[in-house]
Amino acid sequence: MMKEECVVKFLWVIQYSNGKHYNWVALAQAIEKLDSRYIIKRKEELSTIDINEADFPIVIGGDDFLLEAKKNIKLINGIFESTCFFRVDTYMSIWKDDYLNFHTAMVTRKKLDTIISEKQEFFVRPLLDIKCFDGQVMDKIKVDEILDICRSCSKYGKKCLCVSLVQEIEKEWRSVIVNNEVVSICRYLKNSKRDVSETDVPEKLVEFCKKECSGVKAPVAWVMDVAKVKNRYYVLECNIFNASNFYDCNRENIVKSLENVIRKGNKNCL
Template sequence: MKKIRWIVQENNYATADRDKIIAACQQLQLPYELVQVIPFATTLPDFSIDKHHENIYYGSTTMMERVYNDLGQPAGLFYDETTFTMGNYINQWKASMLSSEGEVLIFKQLRERDYPQDTRFFIRPNADSKAFAGMVLTFAEIKSWYDKVVQNEAETVNATTEIFFSTAYHIEKEWRNIVVNGKVVTSTAYRKSFELYKSATDVPPEMIRFVEERCREYQPHDIFAMDVAKCSGEHEYYIIECGCANSIGFYHCDIFAYVKHIGEFLAAKINNKHQA
């Protein structure tokens, strides 16, 4: 029977989150290893891989990209580049997405569009990547940024980067939910009227129901994060985006619950598979 082991990035900027993961592993008597990820390195740090353990990874997006590229799709990396895209979420959840009318196109195509200069759009990478942070810009600002990107030949964003863009909405409040096998195991509010707002108690039951109902329709993975919004003047909830649970920010999520439920689910899944 395989046991769970956590591989945790030690030089993670979110040191408090890292320490809570370590504390949870200790409390649950789960082995763990700390690794140093060297910025801009092209190889993975050393850590144990053996037939007696299934590793679960936590760290930066850079670390997860290296795990994904070097190790394929290990069971403890909860990611699939074909499902974790804004285009896929809209195809699957349609009107339940906040930006259901949004489009996916390459950056150059967006630059060539003809919109009023002061029109505000939300833009972000189509992929679940940190090529750039999602943001609201006027069309004039988008064009100016594109021109700088092309001129500077930035490594993370270029003329052919797939961009998701949509109308900008006034969001009243935002929540992050960690989903394991269709159930929300922990949630946090993280933004209110575009300002940071962290709360583990301001989590409406109807918001949780919304997430789990959407999970019965579709899930990009067995384990993932779903961000949900409520817009000003509306009573409905909408999906903003989903993300890889291996490299999320927790805000005020219950990290012990995160470690416990993910570990229990994965242990049951891999051991049932080996016994079948």
């Protein structure tokens, strides 16, 4: 008797944007082209959405969308998060001086006030990937404006802020990683300005990305940003796959790669 072929049915759950969010629209088009399936939902609909047991959901949307999706146990497997991986001290431990801000200092909000002056700027970001504010270059005035949120945070008084010297970044690329393999790369920044290109992907950059994601203990899918500084490549930061902009990365490669890996690893297919 022949063994019945195992089929995992994927269902991409994409946030509603009335067709205005290019990243999500282009992804939906790639999914449709590959004869896979997707649905468009508002975040308010996620808590009650019903997913068949045979469906494997993959959630795509903003941070608020993911927060709502996590309230539905049927959607959790399709959110590739990791509080252990997406944090600065993990990046420092994995990549050492291949991480751009390897020499960052982790400080409290109170300590930050003694470091930053009105005459000098620093790059400041949260230790954790909780997006309470976006990492950015700050001076004393900007710190007071933006980080007033810290005073009402449960982590106030803890070393949850990362401070490092400002780097002169020439270009930045987004690399989409699936099962620790690079599936697509594109440039998204040049000379501090948004400048997207799918062709400006040097071979040395590709080799760097392959080396840096090899053997890393990370979710099945994630995004690694790479910066070029003084003619050298560095890991800039990592981001959760589900809420990342893929810019001009090859979405068909992304969809195919992720579905294939999940299909092969699905316990019901063993």
